[in-house]
Amino acid sequence: MILAISISAAVLFLVFALSARWTWWRAPKPGLKALCYHKVGIPPRGSKLKELWVSPEKFRAQVKYLLDNGYSTLLFSDLKKIYESGAQLPEKAVLITFDDGYENNYTQAWPILKELGAKANVFVVFNTMGKVNLWHNPASEPWVNMATREQLKEMQDSGVIEYGSHTMNHPHLSALKLEDAAWEIAESKRQLEAAFGREMCAFAYPYGDGAYAPAIRGKVLEAGYTFDFSFRQGKTAWPWDRKNSTLDRLFIRGGDNNWDLALQLSRGASRL
Ligand SMILES: [Zn+2]
Numbered sequence: 001m002i003l004a005i006s007i008s009a010a011v012l013f014l015v016f017a018l019s020a021r022w023t024w025w026r027a028p029k030p031g032l033k034a035l036c037y038h039k040v041g042i043p044p045r046g047s048k049l050k051e052l053w054v055s056p057e058k059f060r061a062q063v064k065y066l067l068d069n070g071y072s073t074l075l076f077s078d079l080k081k082i083y084e085s086g087a088q089l090p091e092k093a094v095l096i097t098f099d100d101g102y103e104n105n106y107t108q109a110w111p112i113l114k115e116l117g118a119k120a121n122v123f124v125v126f127n128t129m130g131k132v133n134l135w136h137n138p139a140s141e142p143w144v145n146m147a148t149r150e151q152l153k154e155m156q157d158s159g160v161i162e163y164g165s166h167t168m169n170h171p172h173l174s175a176l177k178l179e180d181a182a183w184e185i186a187e188s189k190r191q192l193e194a195a196f197g198r199e200m201c202a203f204a205y206p207y208g209d210g211a212y213a214p215a216i217r218g219k220v221l222e223a224g225y226t227f228d229f230s231f232r233q234g235k236t237a238w239p240w241d242r243k244n245s246t247l248d249r250l251f252i253r254g255g256d257n258n259w260d261l262a263l264q265l266s267r268g269a270s271r272l
Pocket of ligand 1: 099100166170206207
């Protein structure tokens with residue numbers, strides 16, 4: 001009797017613990033699935049943002065999960081065609097995005113994407129190409145190499161990667177004078193288009209900052225970007241209400257497993 005009670009208590013506890021960690025009990029939610037990654041690799045000593053590093057093994061397993069489950073991976077230009085034609089968003093379509101433009105996107109992620117046959121998009125900070133992540137305080141997040149212009153060009157030429165803008169210098173846009181924020185937004189589009197000879201139709205707000213400030217968002221739309229991506233967890237209802245909302249993303253953390261990925265894709269989140 002006591003044993004039966006302890007077992008039931010243990011099972012209840014387990015269900016409770018699993019429900020607190022994973023959102024399997026949430027209803028599936030439709031909408032755009034845009035994954036957000038930063039760095040693929042092992043976090044360097046001293047990193048306080050370890051969850052932004054996904055190991056190459058996990059990244060490979062995640063891309064493989066997508067392909068094994070019938071997902072097609074979209075480039076920004078594919079999404080633009082869907083958006084502009086008013087076509088339905090295919091249920092099994094996913095956008096893989098990387099923020100910032102680290103060299104490990106070239107050394108670690110790109111070979112995996114190429115090998116498995118998937119595509120991805122990188123939001124580039126124009127002024128740090130070929131340098132390091134200068135916007136971080138190296139005491140909390142060590143500086144690592146950013147991809148060079150040549151590496152980015154090579155990835156683009158492979159047909160596997162497209163680019164969007166993540167500003168000139170990765171500032172907190174709302175901390176700048178509006179005219180300076182507008183310059184970060186518009187100048188990066190111009191410079192990236194000149195550097196890569198392609199339209200930059202997508203923008204991501206550094207730190208998600210400014211995504212909900214109408215004056216700043218106004219500058220993003222005015223600069224001619226079709227898509228603007230926030231730093232808010234979730235899926236965006238499609239057709240997209242562009243006038244009133246930015247696009248949300250599904251943040252893949254270093255500790256996530258494939259069940260997290262599956263829940264993020266279906267529920268819009270895997271954690272509370
Ligand atoms: Zn960033």
